[in-house]
Amino acid sequence: MTSVRAVRAGGLPPTLSGVLAEGHADKADLLAQDPPAVTPAMAADLAQRFYGITGDVRPLSAEKDANFLIRLHSGDAALLKITNAV
Numbered sequence: 001m002t003s004v005r006a007v008r009a010g011g012l013p014p015t016l017s018g019v020l021a022e023g024h025a026d027k028a029d030l031l032a033q034d035p036p037a038v039t040p041a042m043a044a045d046l047a048q049r050f051y052g053i054t055g056d057v058r059p060l061s062a063e064k065d066a067n068f069l070i071r072l073h074s075g076d077a078a079l080l081k082i083t084n085a086v
Contacts, residue, residue, distance in 0.1 A: 036082050038066040047080050 038046075040057045047053050047070055055078070060067040066082040 033084050035064050036066040043068040
């Protein structure tokens with residue numbers, strides 16, 4: 001079984017480690033995988049927990065990732081992109 005863990009590097013967002021490192025070519029073909037199943041509520045929780053931002057979350061269309069537009073209370077906007085890591 002592959003061990004996958006989130007890794008933080010300085011102030012950068014966390015990345016997943018371990019998926020591609022063990023030579024699983026079938027898992028590396030992202031176009032053969034379904035997009036991440038992330039709801040706007042889950043995206044709002046992730047944005048607040050990892051980046052400290054809150055606001056109105058709206059899903060955006062994407063082929064294999066989960067993208068969300070976050071309208072911050074300040075009036076600014078942010079993009080939360082959750083890539084397919086399988």
